Amino acid sequence: MLFPTTLVGSYPQPEWLIDREKLAGRFPPRLRAKELWRVPEPWLAQAQDDATLLAIRAQEEAGLDIVTDGEIRRESYSNRFATALEGVDLDNPGKGLDRSGHPITLPRIAGKIRRRHPVEVDDLLFLKKNTKRMVKITLPGPFTMSEQAQNDYYRSGEEAAMDYAAAVNEEIRDLFAAGADVVQIDEPWMQARPEKARQYGLKALNRALEGTKGTTAVHVCFGYAAVIHQKPSGYSFLPEFAACACHQVSIEAAQPALDCSVLSGLKNKKIMIGCIDLNDMTIETPQTVVARIKRALPYVPKENVILAPDCGMKYLPRDIAYGKMKAMVEGARILRAEFT
DSSP: SSOOEEEEEEEEOOOBBOOHHHHHSOOOOOOOOOBBSOOOOOHHHHHHHHHHHHHHHHHHHHTOOOOOOOOOOSTTTTTHHHHHHEEEEEEEEEEEEOOSEEEEEEEEEEEEEEEEEEESHHHHHHHHHHHEEEEEEEEEEEEHHHHTTTEESOOOHHHHHHHHHHHHHHHHHHHHHTTOOOEEEEEEEEHHHHHIIIIIHHHHHHHHHOOOSSSEEEEOOOTTTTTSSSSSSOOOGGGGGGGGOOEEEEEEEEEOOOOOOGGGGGTSSSSEEESSSOOOOOOHHHHHHHHHHHHTTTSOOOEEEEEEEOOOOOOOOOOHHHHHHHHHHHHHHHHHHHHH
């Protein structure tokens, strides 16, 4: 199929499940933030299942080709997996800065990072049980997790990132064994810390992907639009992904009005082109979506183009998120009619 459609990962959680005002009023948590959930613990898992079903049905009704679980069970894209690993001291957290320079509480690395058990396999199985469409599930990347932690154990950030990579690799293998069609690794900090990313970030990412059998994607962005309102028009770390073992690269192009000529260096990858601006509460017309995709077509073969929002839709009102998905799907139909 030409021009398939998907989410980057997250979909808005219902107000009855999570306190969305508190969620939006803070930076994405690195530690667990159980105080955000409105449903008490004995019933929380069931409520998260119910909300995940709503997210799946919304994507199906909008017409998406590749469906995610909406990351409904997560307080942020990274903290659920990162805090499930051995070697992380959650009782004595660390301190650091967010990628935008604000102080934040962090997981503290106090021992060797290891994966204790599968973290997201049950989420994937629930997703597969409840849709007949292709499915994608997302994981935080090893470089990003190492940058989102206070390292009190390893001699260097590279050593920490490589052990995170081994843990991610184990998870990816289990996710493909459980039937994932696409596994996406979220690595926004490779854009935020390009010098370190060149030194060892790509090495860690390739270690995470080593020997995996299935379609893999990497998402790299400037940060949630709800937090970062003004974005640069170019990436500090993007052509380097040509040397990554992944099959797909997911980028922002709508809100930053990206100069798409940079994508010509990624001819060996399929590109998830962000064609939905998450900073604009106006629902795009399908023609706007088409125009944004056509900006990339001189540099990316049409067979390699996937339509997606710029980033996760987590912070959008649900009706806006749904309308934007519908516009993206209709834009893809227009493109298929023109280019098939």
